[in-house]
Amino acid sequence: MITLHGFAASNYYNIVKHTLLYKEVPFQENLIFAGSDELLKVSPVGKVPAITTAEGFNLSEANVICDFIEETYPDTPLYPTDASERAAVRQIMKIAELYLELPSRRLIPYVFSGTQAPDTVKEEVRQVLTRGIGALNQVCQFSPWIAGKELTMADIYMHYVNVVVKACAQAQLDWDVLAEIPGMKEWNKTMSQSDIAQKIEADRVANMPEFMQHVQAQIQAANAK
Template sequence: MLTLHGFPFSNYHNIVKHALMQKGVPFDEHIVYPNTPEMLAVNPTGKAPAMTTEKGTQLSESSVLLEYLEDAYPEHSLFPEDVEVRGRVRQLMKVSELYLELAARRLLPAVLGNIDFPQATLDEVKSVLERGAHSLTALANFGPYLVGSELTLADIYLRYALAIPKMVGPAKLDWNVMEVVPGLADWDAMMASTDIAQKIDADQKANATEFMAFISQPK
């Protein structure tokens, strides 16, 4: 059986876990924390998540894992049939990663570690986040999913890519992505209401104490 390596507090881990559950692909969840010898043994970057496929190949990078799952398990596809719409799904995933998740992640130490950042960094992060929010507004149709009536990988990716912007925006930038993108709050509530999202959120909550203990250990 396929193994997903990572930890349930991780938003990137949860993107892949959600896709596996949505596709109905059986998997073992191997709880392992970043940059440990155990993680480095399955992923040279040391980051979560990683995957050992049924044939024993070790892969990493959440978007690569999603593409692999679509190739290896084409049934219950999370990509639309139409290649033009598929392109839009990939565009939304990339925008979510580059201009929302990664930008906001820069300020995670400001929230979790209460570390002060120079105003220039805060301004720079906010301007990238605004670019992401503007792009989302232009590209998503919320009908009710991001590209229409069917759930796609773009919805799954964005749900977890928003975790850190939702946290750091209001706390450090006086800015809230949920308020600036019309339709996003309703979409988010719809995404959170599914059995799969609720299971993932419950697993994340249950992992919080152990993860916080892991990151507060002296390295």
């Protein structure tokens, strides 16, 4: 059985968890926070998520793990069979990561601390998000799924990217980024109503107090140095 290492407050962890649940792959969870010595044993740079297979094979990085799961458990595919269509799915995922998730992530420390990011940081984030919005308006289909008629890995990936975007952009930029992409909010609502997404959201909410305690402990330790 696969062991999924990480914590439910992590959107990257939840991308892998959703993939496993969607494909009905048996797995168990190991609650562990980023940067710990225990995590370094299964993840080379101590990042969440990581997995350990029944054979003892360790693997990290969410997109790499998802590709491994797709190839190992192909019966419920999350990529099209056509090469061009597969590339289109991966293009959406990469744009979402580079131009929505990563710039929004720059605002997380300020969200957690309840402070406002410097105007220079806000402007830099806004510029990158604007590029992402323009790109996604070109490549997303929402017919009904994000890349076409079938649910793909791009749907799972984007759904959990949006968790970070909504939390950070709204709080720090007073900006409803998803509303800038016609069809995105309606699609996101559909995604959130699935049994899998609702289970993952419940687990995320339950994990948040422990995660925030961990964050506060890290901040206190850093300030004490």
